[in-house]
Amino acid sequence: xxxxxxxxxxxxxxxxEAVTLDCTxxxxxxxxxxxxxxxxxxxxxxxxxxxxxxxxxNATEGRYSLxxxxxxxxxxxxxxxxxxxDSAMYFCAMREGRGLTGGGxxxxxxxxxxxxxxx
Amino acid sequence: ETGVTQTPRHLVMGMTNKKSLKCEQHxxxxxxxxxxxxxxKPLELxxxxxxxxRVENNSVPSRFSPECPNSSHLFLHxxxxxxxxxxxxxxxxSQEGAGMLRDTQYFGPGTRLTVL
Numbered sequence: 001x002x003x004x005x006x007x008x009x010x011x012x013x014x015x016x017e018a019v020t021l022d023c024t025x026x027x028x029x030x031x032x033x034x035x036x037x038x039x040x041x042x043x044x045x046x047x048x049x050x051x052x053x054x055x056x057x058n059a060t061e062g063r064y065s066l067x068x069x070x071x072x073x074x075x076x077x078x079x080x081x082x083x084x085x086d087s088a089m090y091f092c093a094m095r096e097g098r099g100l101t102g103g104g105x106x107x108x109x110x111x112x113x114x115x116x117x118x119x
Numbered sequence: 120e121t122g123v124t125q126t127p128r129h130l131v132m133g134m135t136n137k138k139s140l141k142c143e144q145h146x147x148x149x150x151x152x153x154x155x156x157x158x159x160k161p162l163e164l165x166x167x168x169x170x171x172x173r174v175e176n177n178s179v180p181s182r183f184s185p186e187c188p189n190s191s192h193l194f195l196h197x198x199x200x201x202x203x204x205x206x207x208x209x210x211x212x213s214q215e216g217a218g219m220l221r222d223t224q225y226f227g228p229g230t231r232l233t234v235l
Contacts, residue, residue, distance in 0.1 A: 004161070033221055035223065042228060043207055043209075043228050043229035043231070044227065044229065045209060045226035046226075047223050047225060047226075050223060052221060095222075106167070106175065107162075107164070107224060108161075109161045110161060111159065111160070111161050
């Protein structure tokens with residue numbers, strides 16, 4: 001079974017509108033962290049936002065917020081007031097607590113969602 | 120943001136060539152990673168170095184050989200590659216804390232590799 005599922009290969013949104021990018025995850029580990037990255041066409045993966053499994057509140061970073069629904073195992077990214085520069089691939093990733101042993105920080109990525117912001 | 124740099128940005132090589140990819144991080148991190156990104160596939164973790172020791176090798180073919188001479192530099196040596204090895208190769212670094220889930224990986228811009 002896939003650990004991270006992003007079911008929207010492509011999304012369109014009008015400038016200044018809000019958009020939600022879906023992410024569901026699968027883990028039996030009670031300790032985990034969820035990350036969202038943005039990848040413009042230039043290739044660099046840019047860290048956007050983090051949510052821990054024990055965090056009581058949804059994470060927010062500027063125009064980015066994470067709609068964390070633990071029981072549903074979903075961690076959707078919400079981008080408010082979309083801008084043309086938000087057009088990019090967006091990846092959801094997870095780090096499981098059991099990955100903390102043995103060194104290194106092992107992230108599992110989804111297949112991504114291509115977001116296109118239109119005028 | 121130039122925390123993690125990669126050179127070259129683009130590389131075209133024949134199957135018999137030997138080349139190396141270079142990654143340098145300026146963030147003072149103690150862990151570095153190589154990922155492979157192929158079209159329509161999730162990022163694949165290839166190698167992990169923590170405190171300059173390799174701690175992960177995800178069944179990567181021996182034609183890929185990593186080297187981590189110090190905590191700031193990471194190399195990926197390539198030899199006798201196949202056309203299916205054409206991909207974007209991303210380097211990342213992180214600061215490993217005391218078992219912190221939120222240790223974030225920061226990525227470089229990648230090397231776009233084409234194997235003819």
